[in-house]
Each structure stands twice: as structure tokens, then as C-alpha cells.
Amino acid sequence: MFHVTSKHSTARRLTVLTAATAAAVCLTAGPAFAHVEVEADKAQALAENVEISFDAESESDTAGITEVRVVLPEGIAPADVTYGEGPKGWKFTAGDDGYTVEGPALKAGVNAEYSVVVKQLPDAEKLAFKTLQTYSDGRIDRWIELDQDGENPAPTLKLRPAAPGAKPASPSPAESETASSSPTPVETEPSSSPAAEAKEKDDDSGLSTGAWVGIGVAVVVVAGGAVYAVRRRTSDQG
Template identity: 35%
Template sequence: MTISRFSSRISSRLPLVGGVAAGTVLLLAGPAFAHVTVQPGEAEKGGYSTIAFKVPNERDSASTVKLEVNLPTDHPLASVMPQPVPGWDVKVTKSKLDKPLEMHGEKITEAVTKVTWTAKDDGKIEPGTFQQFPLSVGQLPEDADQLVFKALQTYDDNEVVRWIEAPKEGGEEPESPAPVLKLTAPADGATGHSHGGSENAKSGQEQSSDEHGASGGSEADEAAAGDGSDTTARVLGVLGIVIGAAGVAFGVIAGRRRSA
């Protein structure tokens, strides 16, 4: 078989191979985006955070018209405030606590246990789209590594999908996983007890960076420039090796063709 015929055969098969590969990626990636999740996926222990439940519509012929989120009762949250979502009504359900909570020196005897969003006429989640439902929550527990929110998604054909299965450590993802908020240790120097603790920590870091920018700017710029030069040199070196290898291969192929 000549080189030209071999090359043409490979070229004719590339679209098929590419299509199969792309289809496989979509097939494998699809389920990962289908369930209800909480964004962002983590927050600091002992603080307050704004989270949002991301609800994709996974049906082709039905729209999502209702979302019920059950908050954990083993670690009740004293403060839960929903952000209005255009086209949706929201209902906050509170329940009495078996064991009162203490927050800012006051005893809390009830907490939010469920938040329900119901679509109005213009608020459905249509096929191929998603909607986010934000909540401000706190004070997050300090003695837990995660919070599991069990969610029920209702479609306009009366189908209800129950995202209520808690993940097991080291196990495979459940078929209908519940949204999970992972809790991390507070950043160094952050108490995590003030409202918006994580946001305050972030703004404090930005302010510190501004205050020290004048004294440490030149050193940082020099370090960045040095890193950029090293990266450029490495890239050029790799490109040189690739070009050289291509030249050698071309020479070998050309020699074979002349000998043939």
C-alpha cells in the first residue's frame, strides 16, 4: 500500500472516529449534569453563606413547575432567607426544634425545615434549560463535614423526581443523589461567626493585598516576569523538538518514496 493511499484511508476514517469519540463524551457527561445540585459545593463551618439550588430540566416533553428542598434536621439552620426568583412563588416552612439553638445569646426554638418554590404561569423551567434558587443560610454547623438537602422536582405532567439519596463515602454516586454542601474549616484568622463570614474573609484578603501592593509590587512583578520567561523558554524548546522530529519523519518518508 502506498503512502498516499494509506493517508487517504486514514483521513476518510477520521470524521467517523471523531464522531464516535464526541458521542461517547456526551453520553458519559450527560448524567452528571442531570440532577439537582447546590452551588457552590462548599462553605466554611460556623459561618453564613449564600447558596443556590441548580435545577436542570432533564425531560424533553415536560417542564419543571415545583421544587421542594428539605433542610437537614440533624443540624438545623437558624437563619434561612430565600432570594426572590422572577416567575416563582416561594414558601418557607418552619418547625419546632426538639433541642433549642443558641445564636448571638438568644435561644432559637424553631427553624426552617423546608423551602418550596412553585412556578407561576411564566416561570416554568422549559426543556433544555435550568434555573437557580438562591438561599442565604447560617449559622453553618461546626461539628459536621457536610449538609444533605433532600429535593423533590415536580414536572407539569405530575411526575415527581426525588433527589434524596445521600452519598456514601468511598461509594459510587447514587442514582438519585441529594444536593450536598461540603463544610470546610474556616480560613486562617477568620472566626466564621459574623454574618457573611466567607465574604468578609475574602474582602479582607483583597484589602490586605491592596495595602501591601505598593511595597511588594516590584518583587511580585519580577517573580511573575521570571516565571513568564521560563514558561516561554520551555514552550519554544518543546516546539523546536516537535519541528525537528517532523523534519526527520518527512525526510524518511521522502527517501522511501524516492527509493520506491
């Protein structure tokens, strides 16, 4: 009889221990379950006009999400991203290295779901979108780790290989016009003005214009003096 009671007692203890262990695992693993999910309708390298959807999960029971800031992966420029859909009243703003989607605080516990459209995905195997998630009480969740096994992994989109013949899109018309309208620098010597050319000729002859005028005046004076001297001598002889 004692042996049977011992078995029941042991089984009861194992059940309690298992439940306690499961509860402890749930409590410690809880924060790791929350993250930002990302998916795309055309998750393929070099695909064009791709809509990418994000689901930023809420980790707060007392404050709502007010902002989601994303740092774009290499190969996607902020100018090539446009806003798709998002929470009511939220707006999209492009930055130097990514974009921000923000607006009135969502209800506590509600995820921030939104989408963007990318002009063309780069030729890569996966894209990591580092995300900062801000709440109305100032709390910030940083989903920025590239290690997917980390505590705060960045949302990462895996891409299929590019389709045969797919190539990077050409620059936008605005960029092409800007590049073509820029004049090519050419080194040229400035042309001389007529006055400068005249001066240059005078300098080449060895005498300036003023010098020639002075010589002409001197010749006239000398000639006049000679004429006066001859007339006076003739007058004296007569």
C-alpha cells in the same frame, strides 16, 4: 499507489470511528451532566445568616419546573430557614424536615434558581441538600444520592472550618421564654379543709360529734328521771 490509498482509507475510518465514539459518549453522559448546583456567600461552619443559592437545572424540553422540594441536612432546622429570592410567583413553605419552593411552571428548558437564608450553619465539613425537582408533566428528578459520583447526586455544599471562637447560636427568645415559663413539677400534699380537719380531730378522740350529742341527751334524760322519782317519793311520804 495502492499503499497510499490504504493509508487514506485507514485515516478516514479512524476519523469516522472517533466521531462516532465521541457522539456515543455525549449521548450516554448527557443526563449525568444535569444536576442541582449549590453555593453560599459564607460557606463556613458555624457562620450565621448565610445566604445559600441553588440552581436546579432543567432536563426537559417539553415541560417546565413547578416545584423544588429540599430535605435539610442534620443541624439545620426548617424554622431557621427563610426565603431569599426565586422565580416570579413562587412561594416558600417550611415542612417537617425541610422546605418547598413552588409556583407557576417555568418555560421548558429554564432552570429554577432561588436562594434561602440560614440562621446558622452547623459545625460540619459538608452539607447535602437532598432535592426533588418536579415538572409540569408530573416528572420528578430525584437528586438524593450522597455519592457525588452517582447518577443523581444531592447538591452538596463544602464548608471551611469554623472561625476561631465561633460557637453555636443561643436559642431564639421565643424558645427561651417557652422553656422558662414552664413550671417545674413539684410533688406536694394537698392541704386539708377546716371541715376535714375537724373530722380528723373527732376521729382521733375515738368518738364522733354525733356520739357526743347522743351521750349528752342521755345524761339529761337520766337526770330528769331521777328528779321526778325523788319528788314522787317525797309526795308519797307526806
